[in-house]
Amino acid sequence: MAAMTQTVNNSGRHKKRTFGEWARSRDGQKVFVMVAFMIIPLVLLFVFTYLPFAEMFGFSFYNMKYTGDRKFVGLKNYIRVFQRSDCFGALKLSLYYMGGSIVQLALSLYLATVLSFKVKGGSVFKGFMFFPYLINGIAIGFIFKFFYTRGFVFDTVLQWCGFSLDNLPYWLKDQSINNISLVGTSVWRYFGQNMVLFIGAIMSVDAELYEAAMLDGAGRFQQFKYIILPSIKTIITLNVILSITGSLSAFEPPYVITDGANGTGTYFVVMHEISHTQQKVGLASAMAIILLMIIFAATILQKVFFKYVFKSAEDEDLNATAKRDKKLAKLAQRKAGR
Amino acid sequence: MNSNGSNKGFRYFVTFLKYLSLVFFSFVAVLPIISCVITAFKTDTEYQQTNVMVPPESWFNFTNFTQAFQRANMGRAFLNSTIILICVLVASVLIGTQLAYVLNRFKFPGNGLIRNLFLFATLLPGVAMQISVYEIMFKLHFINSLPGYIIMMCGTDVIAIYIYIQFFENISYSVDESAIMDGASYFTIFYRILLPLLKPAIVTSCILKGVGTYNEYYCANLYLQDKKKYPTVATSLYTFVGPLGSKYNLICAGVIISLLPALILFIFCQKQIYSGLTAGAVKG
DSSP states (O other): OHHHHHHHHTTTTSOOOOHHHHHHSHHHHHHHHHHHHHHHHHHHHIIIIIHHHHHHHHHTTEEEOSSSOEEEOTTHHHHHHHHOHHHHGGGGGHHHHHHHHHHHHHHHHHHHHHHHSOOTTHHHHHHHHHGGGGSOHHHHHHHHHHHHSTTSHHHHHHHHTTOOGGGSOOTTTOTTTHHHHHHHHHHHHHHHHHHHHHHHHHHTSOHHHHHHHHHTTOOHHHHIIIIIHHHTHHHHHHHHHHHHHHHHTOOHHIIIIITTTTTTOOHHHHHHIIIIISOOHHHHHHHHHHHHHHHHHHHHHHHHHHHHHHHHHHHHHHHHHHHHHHHHHHHHHHHHHO | OOTTTTOHHHHHHHHHHHHHHHHHHHHHHHHHHHHHHHHHTOOHHHHHHSOTTSOOSOTTOOHHHHHHHHHTTHHHHHHHHHHHHHHHHHHHHHHHHHHHHHHHHOOOTTHHHHHHHHHHHTTSOHHHHHHHHHHHHHHTTOTTOHHHHHHHHHTOOHHHHHHHHHHHHTSOHHHHHHHHHTTOOHHHIIIIIIHHHTHHHHHHHHHHHHHHHHHOOHHHHHHOOOTTTSOOHHHHGGGGSSTTTTOHHHHHHHHHHHHHHHHHHHHHHHHHHHHHHHHHHHHO
């Protein structure tokens, strides 16, 4: 475009470039390739993300179904979301999922630390624990319906451990325990994946650091505290943040295992039911918008928090490098001494 | 304390605990799957009369597998899933690498804005978006249409784009420059020179995207409603909801069939899967 205006301005002195010539020039080619390469992804992004986002916002002010008349109702949908006990109350369930993700993070951090060092059969253990991540959601639904059925897999294993069947609850029906059962399936599915991420982060730490620490006589726990934890702080923080937004939008376990029955309907399960089964599209849109607002607010808060953490992490990094230099110096001394 | 090796007993104990925990959590991870395998080989009477953890009489009783395969129309499902997988992978590799090429190699106003638009899109949870995507799919006549589903699946892959951009950053710009000096067009540079160099990144993102597409069931269930004509492997398992819902020997066989491709891929491409995940997570 710049080339074209330039030729127009200078048309008195230079021979005016025709569009054909411009198209064959480097500038023309550049624009052409940019348009050709970006048009499809941008159209897809617009049609399947931003257009629906805008439409959803519009829908939330109407009383409507996917087909037929729609009636403008103003903010009524939003008010109803807060009034209906099945909508907003369902957000309480995300506390279970937050608890689950904390357990999951701790567990995968422990396993990653163990597996990052030499362990016999390490890759086999890693493979076993990671594989659940690759199973599709519906299959997981069936596997765990089967697993938790009265007298089936879970009950049998507990009976091996000495529990009596009469004392065991119905894992998916009993309202005091069924959400924990569901969260368990989610932990089962993702702890291996988290573990692999953490192993990747731990492996990126300089191996000399561990050697130096070992020679200094630091125990495993001290190594974990002073070397591993500081160096993978970023990825842990990131995962904590992801797990908070993830818990708010928990959907899969109840959707595929209990279908939201017996008080397991999370916010998204209720929203799915309202939009696609009852076809109250306006109400469901309002629910979606409210949750998106909460997620955005949470994300912004986390960004601020993250910045703060990063700042303090940098300060500590300075300390860490100082410590590392000390340790390396000691290491050199010892080698020289021998 | 004891870490100097003065107390051998304590160290053995710690090692023992370490392996115990590894064995325990591996057991927890595979137990649900193992119990499914056991049950899948049982005949109806065996299933009703024996405990779920008792091994089957014969490990060669494949009747449940053949029955599940037929009942759930899994031949058709595998065909559909293969078509979807190939189309989505080819399309999203082309779209993703081209976009990453432009975003990485050309400076133009709006470059940062486009990157941010793609990043922001990851914040919107998929399930919530489908409320209004459904309406758009409906208007485009994309419901019960394999091409429609494929097009929708192509448009939502930000992590791959970031893997590509990261990779482009490591390919020196002098490669492009020398080709430009030789008079090569941008298309030639991209297809003949850069795309082959990008192969490791393409393999990584294909494995991730492939697993995701093969396992996708929420949108497949929503948009490919005609389960007779358009089952995918994941949605074909819905056959077992309802009257067949308690015949777990049949269901388990279906589940095992559906996860075999993932298992085979996992056995052969473990390394790429792990590294792909790590690469995706750092940027994503």
